[in-house]
Amino acid sequence: MRSVFFLGFLVFSFCISGSRAQTCRNYTFSNKNTYALCVDLPVLSSYLHWNYTPSTGTADVAFRHTGATTSRWISWAINPKGQRMVGCQALVAYMTSSGSMYAYTSSISSYRTDMPEGALSFRVPSISATYGSGEMTIFARLELGTGMVSVSQVWQEGPMSGPGTPGSHSTAGANMKSAGTLNFLSTSSTSGGASGSVGSEERRRNVHGVLNAVSWGVLMPLGVLLARYLKVFKSANPAWFYLHVTCQTSAYAVGVAGWVTGLRLGGGGSSNTGTHGSIGMALFILGTLQVFALLLRPKPDHKYRFYWNMYHHSCGYAAITLSIINVFLGLDILDPTKVWKRTYIVILIALGCAALIMEPVTWAVVIKRRRTERSQKHSAIVLNGARGNHDNGRSHDDGV
Numbered sequence: 487m488r489s490v491f492f493l494g495f496l497v498f499s500f501c502i503s504g505s506r507a508q509t510c511r512n513y514t515f516s517n518k519n520t521y522a523l524c525v526d527l528p529v530l531s532s533y534l535h536w537n538y539t540p541s542t543g544t545a546d547v548a549f550r551h552t553g554a555t556t557s558r559w560i561s562w563a564i565n566p567k568g569q570r571m572v573g574c575q576a577l578v579a580y581m582t583s584s585g586s587m588y589a590y591t592s593s594i595s596s597y598r599t600d601m602p603e604g605a606l607s608f609r610v611p612s613i614s615a616t617y618g619s620g621e622m623t624i625f626a627r628l629e630l631g632t633g634m635v636s637v638s639q640v641w642q643e644g645p646m647s648g649p650g651t652p653g654s655h656s657t658a659g660a661n662m663k664s665a666g667t668l669n670f671l672s673t674s675s676t677s678g679g680a681s682g683s684v685g686s687e688e689r690r691r692n693v694h695g696v697l698n699a700v701s702w703g704v705l706m707p708l709g710v711l712l713a714r715y716l717k718v719f720k721s722a723n724p725a726w727f728y729l730h731v732t733c734q735t736s737a738y739a740v741g742v743a744g745w746v747t748g749l750r751l752g753g754g755g756s757s758n759t760g761t762h763g764s765i766g767m768a769l770f771i772l773g774t775l776q777v778f779a780l781l782l783r784p785k786p787d788h789k790y791r792f793y794w795n796m797y798h799h800s801c802g803y804a805a806i807t808l809s810i811i812n813v814f815l816g817l818d819i820l821d822p823t824k825v826w827k828r829t830y831i832v833i834l835i836a837l838g839c840a841a842l843i844m845e846p847v848t849w850a851v852v853i854k855r856r857r858t859e860r861s862q863k864h865s866a867i868v869l870n871g872a873r874g875n876h877d878n879g880r881s882h883d884d885g886v
Contacts, residue, residue, distance in 0.1 A: 510535070513550075516618070519625065521548060523672070529660040532641050534562065538670040543632040545670055547625070549577065551643055554622035556581040558645055559601075559652040562624060563594065564637040564668065566607060572596060574640055575606040579615035579624045583649055589615035589624055596819065601652050608634070630670075639668040690747055695816050697744030699830060701737045702769055702809030707837050709733030710802055715844040718851050731780065738773045745770050762819060765812040772805040810834065 510524040510533045521535035535548040549562035563576035574594040578601050582588050591610050592601040609629040616623050630637075641664045647653030655661050709730050716726035748766055779798045784791045817827045 527641060529663045530643055543630045545628045545630055549624045550621060552621045554620055558643055560622045560643045562641045564639050566634060577624045577626050580646055581617055587615040587617050589613045635671060636669045640665045690751055694744055694747040694751060697740055699813050701741035701744060703813040704833055705733055705737035706809055707806050710806060711841060715848050718848040741773060762812060762815040765808050769805055769808055772801050775801050
């Protein structure tokens with residue numbers, strides 16, 4: 487009896503697993519739509535169905551996401567430009583406050599986006615969405631043209647941040663693996679294999695952000711503080727100079743590495759990204775000019791030292807101002823958890839407090855030193871004058 491029960495349990499389990507594996511092929515749409523091709527997408531409990539007409543390059547697609555709730559959105563997109571988020575031509579759907587489904591198109595132009603409604607790079611004559619039994623589905627017709635047979639695809643789901651506003655999706659787990667390639671002529675090339683590419687791009691963006699935040703955003707201001715406040719103390723000479731040079735050259739080297747990773751990432755198409763890239767280029771130029779300033783540094787008593795100081799200080803303070811601005815722009819583009827921006831703000835506050843403390847202290851030292859030097863100079867003048875009078879008196883007496 488136990489053997490029969492165990493055998494029945496195995497058969498039941500096999501049937502369940504088999505039905506799950508065939509969810510896409512055995513699915514029947516309530517609107518009676520039928521599709522020749524479909525695929526079970528590897529993550530996020532999602533499925534894609536489609537019909538494709540090669541002669542016109544038209545695709546009728548249905549993207550399904552199970553386990554959906556009315557407080558979340560879903561999206562499926564293709565990217566003609568490659569395996570990345572920026573450039574995705576997305577279909578988006580969510581349930582409105584009135585209880586009806588709303589579907590629209592959105593062209594993703596930056597990593598920080600709430601997927602605003604807009605036209606795609608190809609025509610979408612029809613788009614609609616349905617919801618029922620925890621399943622959300624987008625239906626659409628895409629007029630792709632005959633040259634877009636194999637494309638990169640991305641699918642996502644996330645929470646609504648407000649009425650009519652999709653919020654940011656998770657940046658961990660399955661949400662970072664929901665990408666692949668799609669061939670409209672078959673299901674063989676459809677996979678989640680592109681997740682590594684999307685994940686590697688995410689890592690490159692994070693590396694770019696960390697390198698530049700540490701170099702331009704922290705080391706560069708720290709090097710300036712070391713030079714400005716330590717050189718006042720005679721006991722710190724010439725240690726302050728070597729600390730300053732070490733800090734600034736390290737900042738430049740790390741910053742150039744971050745700048746190169748930014749060039750490899752390319753632009754995102756948004757005004758924020760364009761501004762970020764332009765400031766990055768300006769920082770690279772200013773940093774390079776500072777390197778040349780070190781090589782061309784005249785001696786302290788040289789007649790051109792005054793002009794060199796103006797050039798060196800102007801470039802340095804301009805670089806620090808732009809670097810802080812650009813770090814915040816970069817954080818807005820990356821859109822990490824708020825703790826990263828707060829951490830950088832705390833670092834800036836710490837550097838600012840150090841400057842507020844050291845500024846009056848060093849001015850007090852300088853003023854005291856100048857008074858001492860002035861007093862010593864005055865005493866020397868008086869002493870020399872007394873000696874001169876004494877010598878003149880002796881000469882007069884000797885003449886007599």
